[in-house]
Amino acid sequence: MIVDRPRVVFSALRGNSxxxxxxxxxxxCLTLRGKAVSPFxxxxxxIDAAWLExxxxxxxxxxxxxxxxxEGMLSSFITRVQHADGALVEGNRGLYDGMDREGSYSTAxxxxxxQAPVIMVVDCSMATRTIAATILGCQLFDPEVAIKGVILNRIGGPRHEAVIRTAIEDRCGVPVLGALPRIQEIIFPERHMGLVPPREHPEARRAIEEAARIVDAxxxxxxxxxxxxxxxxxxFDVLDRQHEELHIRPSKQPKIxxxxxxxxxxxxxxxxxxLEKMGASLVAC
Structure with a gap:
């Protein structure tokens, strides 16, 4: 199965970045520009998936x-991205954080x-050049991970941004793609499980519009x-599960x-x- 669509992974040094x-x-932003983006x-x-959707x-x-x-993961990804202009993948936790000391199942x-490039989103609170040292460490930790850009978050002002931007671009050789200021308004409120789901956010659509405005700026x-x-x-050497023949011929279409x-x-x-592929008729109540 051949994949030739644009794709990028957003990662970080830790959670809540x-x-x-x-x-x-x-x-x-990409959707507003007419791109059909497949999110993962x-x-x-x-919860994060619901916001991306x-x-x-x-x-x-x-x-x-x-x-x-x-194989299951690659098949699912390939099937969906083939029908889109490209894919955005949000990682979780830190770039190399996985199940064990080897980082199994990590975002990296x-x-x-x-075979997707990685863009790092970095919380720059109370740090400057050390951010560049940390990014360089991520690059050297596994050179096979293609870190292609950095986005600075929670920037205190122009000088704060300039010092970090220069250090990263000089020492790490990757571009800083933007710098988000410290945002006082809580656009995506959190609780013990993480973000409040969009279904429970009374102004979810406005929150997304505000996020798009800030990101675009x-x-x-x-x-x-x-x-x-x-x-x-x-x-990719995986089977196309989407078009795989299922030898199931139910005498009646079960309604679930x-x-x-x-x-x-x-x-x-x-x-x-x-379930639908196997012949079921799904009814959302």
Missing amino acids: GKTFVTVGVGA KKGPDY MATGHPCYNLDLFLMGR ELAKLL HIDVDKVWEIAREAPAVD GFIRDSAFWFYYPDNLEV
Whole structure:
């Protein structure tokens, strides 16, 4: 299966660095510019995926190497991105954080499997040149991970940005694609599970519009897309599960009802699509 679509992975040094805000904002900006963007979330997270889906207008699929395996994950990704102009993938936690000391199932491992460039979103609170040292460390930690750009978050002012930008571009050899200021307004409120889901946010659409406005004003979205276009065409050695023949011929089409409301909405699109492919008629209640 050949993939020749633009694709990029957004990662960070740790959680709560602003990955979701940036990915949602970039996805919304590209959608407003007429791009059909297929969003993905690394890992089993439902909530970030829901925001990405609303921002792009397309279902967000989870990419989980642990749950899906290499072939299942690649097949799901390839099937969806083939029908889009490109893909945005939001990582989780830190770039190299995985299940064990080897970083199994990490965002870095996913990026290498997808042969996708990585853009780092970095919380710059109370630091300057050390940010460049940390990015350089990520580059040297695994040279096979293609870190192609950095987005600075929570910048205190022009001098703060200038020092970090110069240090990164001089020492790391990658461009700084933008610098987000410290935002006083809580656009995406959080709770113990992470972000408040869009279904529970009374002004979810306005929040996405505001994220898009801020991202468009402070990040070079065109350069982000240019980096995504640098992803090579790859012939992955996996089966095309989407067009695989299923030898199931039910005498009757079973009707399966499932609840979808503010309390029950944690569903993986992959699972619902498999049920339909096997002949079921799904009814959302």
